[in-house]
Amino acid sequence: MTAALAGTGLTIGLGGAEVLRGVDVSLDAGEVVALTGPSGSGKSTLLHVVSGLLRPDAGTVTLAGERVDHLPDAARSDLRLRRFGFVLQFGDLVPELTVVENVELPLRLTGVRHREARARAAALLDELDVAHVAHRRVSEVSGGQAQRAAVARALVHEPAVVLADEPTGALDTVTGERVLEALVRAAETRGTAVLLVTHEARVAAWGSREVRLRDGRVETPSVAW
Template identity: 45%
Template sequence: MDSILRAEGVDLFYGTFQAVRSADFALERGEVAAIMGSSGSGKSSLLYCLAGVLPPSSGQVVFDDIELGALPDGELSALRRERLGFVFQYGELLPELTVQENAALPLRLAGISKDHADAVAAQVLGRLGLGDLLRRRTSKLSGGQSQRVAVARALVHRPDVVFADEPTGALDSANAETVLNEFLHLARRQKTAVVIVTHAPEVAAKADKQYTMSDGVLTQRVTV
């Protein structure tokens, strides 16, 4: 298969504390991978290494044959902005912007005109059931609606990989199921690979590939 992202022997230290221990990871184009573990297991730290947000203390992360650690800061920031997407547990939306403006933000940052960015954002939001809320302020949204906007923002520019850190952790079970299904359906439809960090087995079960993390050690799960 065609790899889009891999980690080789990644270690991450915070001072003298080792959060990630010799992690190896591989993600194919269009694949969904879940990293499951309890709080403090190191899974979010590994996610930020994979996304180029934190440089590993040793080892390497390679995205589309580009070693992230070898990129100057400006090029790394541009790569994250243009080719990666992010979904966080609490959405992290900008309250001063509308639903449509939040979703269109990656396109606007890439220099796309407002009219075109708004049109693309409206299309993606419509696929997530938010087509009638385009001009609503995000402060007026429910938790499930806010997370759908966050999903739209992460996918609107058709990134190669979306990194999702507990994307349904703040939702009740019914909303979590719905949002996750819509997220993964849209990602697979546009062939965007996804890395999901989660503590929930029911979330990890929806992935094509599952890893577990404990005390900084990453292990791939063999599913039958």
């Protein structure tokens, strides 16, 4: 099977230090993979490289078998808009827009009619238990509500790949499970490949396997007897 997303030999230096040193990572369609590792091990950087926000110094990135890392910036931006969904670690919703306006943004930017965009956004907000704040500005909702809005926005355009950086970091256990359920449901029903960054073993357990980074390298799992 062709991987939905694959990075091979990914290497990048930032600020004079090697942050990724030959990372191989591959996700099949419908697979939820937990990406773990200590703070500073390169998890967020790896998400930035596989999504084309950063260009690797060495190595390749393929999306459904097509090489994408060497495409021009505009083409990589377009791929990010259409084929990826993001939940970024430090939030990137537009604070002046309402929650539902933020969620429908990926659809509006790709030409989906307003009525349909609004309906799809509203359905996801409902699924994530934040329908009641849909018409509030992001600056006027709680951190956990904003985080769930970010998850809805990452899923609303049914992207091939979702990259989620600590998507449950600001959530209590029960609310976090709603988010994880939504991600797993997207994987199971739509074949979305999900790369889920987390520090918590309890969250990592929602993935079908775990990729651990340490000092910019993939840690080889110890062999089970």
